[in-house]
Amino acid sequence: MVGDKKKPPTLDVTAAETPSSHATLTQSSDRVTLSHPSGASATILLYGATVISWTAHGREQLWLSTASALDGSRAVRGGIPLVFPVFGPPQAGTAAEKLPQHGFARTTRWELLGRTEAETAGDLNICVDFGLDSRSLDEETRAKWGGEFGLIYSVTLTSSTLETKMVVQNAGSGESAAFDFNVLFHTYLRVPDVEAIGIKGLNSLTYRDKTLGNTEHNESSTTLRITSQTDRVYRSAPDEIAIVDASASDKPLFTVTKVGLKDVVIWNPHAEGAEKIADWQPKDGWKEMVCVEAGSVAEWQTLEAGATWEGGVVHKAHL
Numbered sequence: 001m002v003g004d005k006k007k008p009p010t011l012d013v014t015a016a017e018t019p020s021s022h023a024t025l026t027q028s029s030d031r032v033t034l035s036h037p038s039g040a041s042a043t044i045l046l047y048g049a050t051v052i053s054w055t056a057h058g059r060e061q062l063w064l065s066t067a068s069a070l071d072g073s074r075a076v077r078g079g080i081p082l083v084f085p086v087f088g089p090p091q092a093g094t095a096a097e098k099l100p101q102h103g104f105a106r107t108t109r110w111e112l113l114g115r116t117e118a119e120t121a122g123d124l125n126i127c128v129d130f131g132l133d134s135r136s137l138d139e140e141t142r143a144k145w146g147g148e149f150g151l152i153y154s155v156t157l158t159s160s161t162l163e164t165k166m167v168v169q170n171a172g173s174g175e176s177a178a179f180d181f182n183v184l185f186h187t188y189l190r191v192p193d194v195e196a197i198g199i200k201g202l203n204s205l206t207y208r209d210k211t212l213g214n215t216e217h218n219e220s221s222t223t224l225r226i227t228s229q230t231d232r233v234y235r236s237a238p239d240e241i242a243i244v245d246a247s248a249s250d251k252p253l254f255t256v257t258k259v260g261l262k263d264v265v266i267w268n269p270h271a272e273g274a275e276k277i278a279d280w281q282p283k284d285g286w287k288e289m290v291c292v293e294a295g296s297v298a299e300w301q302t303l304e305a306g307a308t309w310e311g312g313v314v315h316k317a318h319l
């Protein structure tokens with residue numbers, strides 16, 4: 001159950017335009033598109049509340065496979081899929097063991113709750129909220145994970161940023177209602193050339209390398225370069241990660257700023273991984289993307305009955 005206190009006021013989301021600000025929200029049966037007066041935009045599918053497009057500075061900022069299903073038949077390959085309540089393949093012996101990889105949030109249709117607008121530092125913020133709770137899961141999914149939860153997912157667009165924020169509420173009662181969860185924003189950033197980018201902010205962190213049998217390592221470079229298949233979980237990362245163009249004097253491409261989230265996952269399947277992913281197209285699309293995924297995934301987050309957790313990430317596009 002999504003708590004009423006947290007639930008934003010439901011506005012007239014079908015309104016095509018707000019004349020005073022020239023911000024628009026258009027809605028169809030399967031998606032919502034936000035348009036900002038600067039020309040920036042964001043499109044979110046109700047299926048998985050998956051952001052499938054974010055434009056700023058006149059260009060697409062996210063990578064989306066041209067072979068991705070967008071009809072609700074499987075998780076979207078690209079954009080920003082939501083990972084909840086488990087990250088990766090669930091471990092046997094955990095409460096999430098029967099769930100599919102990355103949980104059910106990305107493969108469940110969410111409810112559109114409403115839209116709000118505000119002005120900060122002279123820029124308009126357009127925010128749209130989506131809700132999902134345990135009562136709206138299908139029987140099969142409910143049988144696989146017992147948590148009584150409410151989620152509110154907010155996507156906020158400004159002229160150059162896209163913020164994604166999640167509120168998790170434990171709607172159960174009694175001591176046995178506590179549940180453990182992981183949450184992660186699986187952002188596929190579009191970059192001009194992945195082998196020319198540098199990722200800054202990870203130096204001296206411990207990471208688990210999934211390409212090396214989940215072994216633990218220490219990051220020794222100040223700038224991570226992607227030269228082969230990369231799949232790493234960096235623990236307790238700093239809140240700001242910079243993605244720069246290392247071939248152009250470290251020109252900033254993106255800044256990813258997390259709030260209330262502990263870890264950062266860096267993933268690029270490279271040629272060998274992309275080949276094995278059925279819905280990955282074009283096959284050499286790995287050259288134009290990098291996943292910089294902020295989340296809390298290295299350890300479980302425990303939420304007691306009645307308690308609320310929140311965390312989010314601001315993606316800033318510099319170009």
Ligand SMILES: O=P(O)(O)OC[C@H]1O[C@@H](O)[C@H](O)[C@@H](O)[C@@H]1O
Nearest residue numbers: 101102186210231232265267293
């Ligand atoms: O194919 P999926 O389920 O969307 O997952 C994509 C990738 O997601 C990343 O977050 C994981 O670290 C990778 O191990 C995984 O391959």
